Amino acid sequence: MKIAVMGAGAVGSYYGAILARAGHDVALVGRPAHVEAVRRQGLLLETQSFHGHVPARAGEHPREVAGAKLVLFCVKSTDTEDAGRQIAPYLDADAVVLSLQNGVDNAERLQALLPQLVVPAVVYVAVEMAGAGHVRHHGRGELVLGPSPRSEEAAGVLSAAGIPATVSGNAVGELWAKLILNCAYNALSAATQLPYGRLVEGEGVLDVMRDVVDECLAVAAASGVTVPGDTWEAVMRISRSMPTQLSSTAQDLARGKPSEIDHLNGYIVRRGGELGVPTPANRVLHSLVKLLESRKG
Structure with a gap:
């Protein structure tokens, strides 16, 4: 199958590499330095069980998605609309677009721009870019897809390639669980x-995290969302399953790039304000990251 990755950063490059290793024709759309490295030597994939170069096509232009039957949409939440408009002229009519993004409303925002089917996917993977053309995997890797007429088919393709993928009837709740x-x-x-x-x-960190989680759950409940599972246990499990992982927000700030914080704690603050739910802990964390983003040089 021809598969394209729009936004080949750490997450997109990791899943693209796994699919390419499984024999799929994978095209990565990414930044110039990354694209050049992949073209020159393939994508360097580093996991606990594999360390080597994986051949893949790469380009900077959205036209690379042309002909793909499955598109992994992995851009930052702040770029959803812009990237959606960029790929729109090149998408096959029967392509399926998987939104592998943080936040809870990206698939909805993207679907408003595209006639093709857009399926939300919850991503549980610890990865980082260790350099241009080099993705390092720290742990996990499963995907949870929302329900659609094509979700089981997409999950089958992913699972056969070695990517654990399931379909959930409560996609909104799963997205909120990841958001929290x-x-x-x-x-x-x-x-x-x-x-x-x-x-x-x-x-005191666990107490702060508990306050953040309680606020998020209150906003979810006020929004009519049922968050599955034991949320606090899921939070603690992350520290055990991904102990060496820096958050994507931390990686963005370290590189001087804008983060997705407006679509994470910032979303909770905005939604809480609309529903009359206090969110002081989330407000502090959102403001703190915005201040850190504002520091130039």
């Missing part, structure tokens, strides 16, 4: 530049 994990960890990891395992050992 991000709200608990991302800003604190960004402000301290600490990985999750060390972060939770900090004095």
Whole structure:
């Protein structure tokens, strides 16, 4: 199958590499330095069980998605509409677009722009870009897809390639569950530049995280969303399963790039304001990251 990755950063490059290793024709759309490295030597994939170069096509232009039957849409939440408009002229009519993004409303925003089927996917993977053309995997890798007429087919393709993929009837709740994990960890990891395992050992940190989680659950309940599972246990499990992982927000700040914080803690603050639910802990973390983003040089 021809598969394209729009936004080949850490997440997109990791899944693209796994699919390419399984024999799929994968095209990566990414930044110039990354594209050049992949063209020159393939994508360097580093996992606990594999360390080597994976051949893949790469380009900077959205036209690379042409002909793809499955498109992994992995751009930052702040770029959803812009990237959606960029790929729109090149998408095959029967392509399926999987939104592998943080936040809870990206698939809805993207579907408003595209006639093709857009399926939300919840991503549980710890990866980082270790350099141009080099993606390093720290743990996990499963995807949870929302229901659609094509979701089981897409999950089958992913699973056959070695990517654990399931379909959930409660996609909204699953997206909120991931959002809450991000709200608990991302800003604190960004402000301290600490990985999750060390972060939770900090004095008072678990109490702050508990406050953040409780606020998120209150906003979810007021929104009519049922968050599956034991949320606090899921939060603690992240520190055990991804102890060496820095949050994507921390990685963005370290590189001087804008983060997705407006779509994480910032989303909770806005939604809480609309529903009359207080969110002071999330407000502090959102404001802190915005201040850190504003520091130039």
